[in-house]
Structures are given as structure tokens and as C-alpha cells.
Amino acid sequence: MEYLSRLLQLGSMQPAFRFHPMCKSLKIINLCFADDLVIFFKANYGSVQIIKQVFDDFYNSSGMKANLSKSQVFFGGLSAQDKAQLQEVLHLEEGSFPLKYLGIPMRPTKWKEADCGEILKTIKLRLHTWSSRHLSYAGKVQLITSVLLGLRNYWMNIFLLPHSVIKEVDKLCMWFLWGNNGSRSNFHLTSWSKVCLPKSLGVLGFGEGSKWNKAMLGKFIWAINHQQETLWEDIVNASSHGKFKIGLLYARLIYQALAKYHQFVWSRMSVPKHKFITWQAVNSKLLTRDHLLRVFMVLDSVLCPVCELVDESHNHLFFECLFSQQVVRLIQE
Incomplete structure (x- = not known):
């Protein structure tokens, strides 16, 4: 890929070559993604001939030939006649947007x-x-x-x-x-x-x-600020320090006070089921009978099903119920 990129750069220096209008200022001619290659150039006959010659030279030197059945060409703002003329040189199938890369649809305009x-x-x-x-x-x-x-x-x-x-x-x-x-x-x-x-x-x-x-x-902005001699560095120039963390940036977008109990509730030593029940209990979100009654659910009784003395509530369930108090005493012994 590096050798092919150098050949493309040398080809872009020829008088007949024209950069793509959006790539002219940075003199971008190609981008590589894993095993994929994207080439940008102005859709004129001279540029197409140079690109074809570059691939012929690359084949003669390395023995590797582009797979035309897996390659496509994308045009913008050309008439059908101009497209046909250029395709006679490239011998590539015309692609259409959106195209998929790693399962993600790509298009040159805003996502729909x-x-x-x-x-x-x-x-x-x-x-x-x-x-x-x-x-x-x-x-x-x-x-x-x-x-x-x-x-x-x-x-x-x-x-x-x-x-x-x-x-x-x-x-x-x-x-x-x-x-x-x-x-x-x-x-x-x-x-x-x-x-x-x-x-x-x-x-x-x-x-x-x-x-x-x-x-x-x-994270892309952070990467731009911390990488030298990259394409993004040419497009945007800024500066910051530290290590980027998505969770930290997200937390700064939320303006609320920390919960003092969060380390206790989400302890790594607890199993997921216990974490969720503890979170519900701390926030009084368990489906206790007094809670169900407030949302107009019809119940035969609102009394605690264990002691049958007091209405079931979060406070009673964990602290006031005779059975709960007995459990606490046994744990403390």
C-alpha cells in the first residue's frame, strides 16, 4: 500500500492530473482503511488516464492486480455521456450511495x-x-x-x-x-x-x-490534538492535555450531584441481581404494596405479608418488620 500511495503521489504531480475539489487544498489523493483503498480525483479524462497508468505500473512492479469485480467508481455532477467515456478507461462498475463499509452505510452527504x-x-x-x-x-x-x-x-x-x-x-x-x-x-x-x-x-x-x-x-477531537503529522492534524489544529475517557466527558455533560451511596450499590463484589434490588430499595422503587396502591392497583390487602400487622412499605420492609429485625440480629451475632 505504501508503494502504491507513493506512485499515486507521483502521478498527482503530472500536469494533466486534477485533484478532487474537496481535496485540492490538502492535496489528498488516496485514503487506506485496512485492506481497502479510496482514491479521489477530478472526473476528467486526463486524471483517469493517470490513475489507470499508476495501477498498470504497480502491477508490472509487484505482480498484484486490482480486482475489478470488487471495485467501484462513484461520480458526482457528471452527465451520462461523460460517465460512459470515463468508464471505458476504468472498466469499473458504477457504485451508488449509500455504500456499506464494515456493515455501516456511508454517504457523502448528511446521514439520513x-x-x-x-x-x-x-x-x-x-x-x-x-x-x-x-x-x-x-x-x-x-x-x-x-x-x-x-x-x-x-x-x-x-x-x-x-x-x-x-x-x-x-x-x-x-x-x-x-x-x-x-x-x-x-x-x-x-x-x-x-x-x-x-x-x-x-x-x-x-x-x-x-x-x-x-x-x-x-475522542476524535482528542486524537487530533494528541497525534502529530496526521491527516486530521492538517485539518484541525488544537491543544489539550490528559487521557481521553468517554465516560468522563459524558459525566461533565450531566449537571447533577453525585449519589453518596453509588459505590455501595454498584460494588463489584455484588452479583447483578443484588445490585439491581439494592438500587431499587435505596430509591424506594420496589413494588411494595403501598407503592402499588398509589398507582391505583387493586389489592386484597396492603398489610405486610410477613407480619400482617402494618402496611407494607420500604421502611417497614427493611427496618420495622419483626422478621427483618430478627434477620438483622442474627447477622450481627
């Missing part, structure tokens, strides 16, 4: 909502697979964090997703967590906006879509 259909399709497919399983809240949290948001973050790592797509992903995750029956969702113990806040604020830490997307793309 239709380009994100693949991420929504994949998430819905996973949810359909899990719908027949009896999962606890803690299990659902693990799947949302590691799988569903992992899919979302893969795309956010590259693009600024449309707001409508981010909202749709959040809605699918919310329905999966709290439950959804057709067009009607079940009782939400905590609003999704709070659930997405960082764990240091005492919540589940899913990451609010728009802010998390911006925090993830912030």
Missing part, C-alpha cells in the same frame, strides 16, 4: 434516518429472540448494557445519529426493561431519562443517547 434502518432491525431481532425468555430485571439490564447499547454505541462511535433514531432505540430498550404488552407498556418503576444517568448519580448508567453520542465522537 433511512440509513439507520439496520441498527433498529438488528435490535428488534434480538428483542424478538429474548421475548420468550423469563428474564429478571437484572438480567435485562445486563443484556441492554452489553448487547443493545453495544450495537447502538458501535454506530455512535462513527456517526452522529439522527435524534429520531436515538429516541427509537431508547424506546425499544425501555420497553424491554420494564415490559411491553402490544401497544401498551407496563408500569415504569423509574423514568428512562433517570435510568440513563451515570451510576455515580445513583442510577443504571445506560447513557442518554444524544449526550453519549457526542461524548463518543469527542
Whole structure:
């Protein structure tokens, strides 16, 4: 690739070659991504002839030949006649946008909502697979964090997703967590906006879509500021210090006080199920009978099912119930 890049640079110095209008100021002619090569140039006969000659010289020197069946040419602002004339030289199939690279649709213009259909399709497919399983809240949290948001973050790592797509992903995750029956969702113990806040604020830490997307793309700005002699360094010049962390930047976009109990709730020594139940208890979000009564759910009794003396509440369940007090005494002995 380095030898081919040098040949392309030498070819760009010939009088008949013209740079692509968007690449002229930086004199960019090619970009390499893993085993893929993208070449930019003005769509005129002279430039096409030079590019073809470069590939012929590369083949004669190395014995490696471009696979025309796996290569495409993309035009912009040309008539059908001009395209046909250039294709006679290149012998390449004309491509169309969006094109896919590593499963991600690419286009030269602003991303459209239709380009994100693949991420929504994949998430819905996973949810359909899990719908027949009896999962606890803690299990659902693990799947949302590691799988569903992992899919979302893969795309956010590259693009600024449309707001409508981010909202749709959040809605699918919310329905999966709290439950959804057709067009009607079940009782939400905590609003999704709070659930997405960082764990240091005492919540589940899913990451609010728009802010998390911006925090993830912030790493490119950090990379620009800390790498020397790169293409990005030529485009943008800035300076900063320290090591970039997505979570830290995201946390700075949230203006709320830290929860003093977060280290206790999210201790690494606890199993996921215990973490989730403890988080619910600390925030009074367990489905105790007094809580269900407040949301107008019909119950046969609101008394504690253990002692049957006092209405069941968070305070009674953990501190006042005779059975709870007995358990605490046995633990302390």
C-alpha cells in the first residue's frame, strides 16, 4: 500500500492530473482503511488516464492486480455521456450511495434516518429472540448494557445519529426493561431519562443517547490534538492535555450531584441481581404494596405479608418488620 500511495503521489504531480475539489487544498489523493483503498480525483479524462497508468505500473512492479469485480467508481455532477467515456478507461462498475463499509452505510452527504434502518432491525431481532425468555430485571439490564447499547454505541462511535433514531432505540430498550404488552407498556418503576444517568448519580448508567453520542465522537477531537503529522492534524489544529475517557466527558455533560451511596450499590463484589434490588430499595422503587396502591392497583390487602400487622412499605420492609429485625440480629451475632 505504501508503494502504491507513493506512485499515486507521483502521478498527482503530472500536469494533466486534477485533484478532487474537496481535496485540492490538502492535496489528498488516496485514503487506506485496512485492506481497502479510496482514491479521489477530478472526473476528467486526463486524471483517469493517470490513475489507470499508476495501477498498470504497480502491477508490472509487484505482480498484484486490482480486482475489478470488487471495485467501484462513484461520480458526482457528471452527465451520462461523460460517465460512459470515463468508464471505458476504468472498466469499473458504477457504485451508488449509500455504500456499506464494515456493515455501516456511508454517504457523502448528511446521514439520513433511512440509513439507520439496520441498527433498529438488528435490535428488534434480538428483542424478538429474548421475548420468550423469563428474564429478571437484572438480567435485562445486563443484556441492554452489553448487547443493545453495544450495537447502538458501535454506530455512535462513527456517526452522529439522527435524534429520531436515538429516541427509537431508547424506546425499544425501555420497553424491554420494564415490559411491553402490544401497544401498551407496563408500569415504569423509574423514568428512562433517570435510568440513563451515570451510576455515580445513583442510577443504571445506560447513557442518554444524544449526550453519549457526542461524548463518543469527542475522542476524535482528542486524537487530533494528541497525534502529530496526521491527516486530521492538517485539518484541525488544537491543544489539550490528559487521557481521553468517554465516560468522563459524558459525566461533565450531566449537571447533577453525585449519589453518596453509588459505590455501595454498584460494588463489584455484588452479583447483578443484588445490585439491581439494592438500587431499587435505596430509591424506594420496589413494588411494595403501598407503592402499588398509589398507582391505583387493586389489592386484597396492603398489610405486610410477613407480619400482617402494618402496611407494607420500604421502611417497614427493611427496618420495622419483626422478621427483618430478627434477620438483622442474627447477622450481627
